[in-house]
Amino acid sequence: MTSSPPNSSFHWQYTELDDHNFRIQGRNLFYAVVLFALVLLFSLLFFYARWLCRCLDYPGPLPLPPPPSRPEHGLSKSAIDALPIVLHQVGGRVGEDTECIICLGELEEGEKVKVLPPCEHRFHGECVDRWLLARTACPLCRTKVGVRSLDLEAAIV
Structure with missing residues (x-):
């Protein structure tokens, strides 16, 4: 069996892994320490504010109105009161209202x-009176309700 010659690209030695360029010193060390201190300070402030809000039972930001x-x-x-009142008759016209949709x-005969x-x-x-106190349209078809004896504009509160 013949052995293959060692591949030089995969042949490493411990001395080759030592990187002298990767050193933190001088200004870089100062910036790293300052950055670490700032992150630590903000983390501590965040946890203190969270603890304080829990102790005071603060519900959080106020909801928007x-x-x-x-x-x-x-x-x-x-x-x-000026709207016409009639006696209900069953079977009068085609498509006649048989119930109060409010x-x-x-709707009973003679009511x-x-x-x-x-x-x-x-x-x-009673149903339509309460409806019309808040709205000016028919609850079924949404047509503006007109009053025969009064002008609609004068009838609106």
Whole structure:
């Protein structure tokens, strides 16, 4: 068996690994110590602040207040009272309202209901009164509610 000659690129000696250029001295040593001290100082300050907040039961940053909402204005009480009230009749017209979509209750035969002009949708009086105090549109089709005897602009609170 013949042995191959040693490869010089893989032949290392301990003296070859000694790197004289990799020395920290002078300014480099000073900068390394200052950097280490700064990192240590900020770490200690962070942990102290965290401990202090836990001891004082500080809840953290205050939550942002919600954005101001645009207040909705509905119809005035007099405009709501001016809406027509009729007796409900079952089987009158095609697609007729058979329930109050505000309370989801059935509209009974002969029950007093309020009719919203111009869409003529029908609702229980108490239900639609509360709705129209806050909004000016029909709860079913979102059509602006007009009052026959009053101008709508004057009826808005």
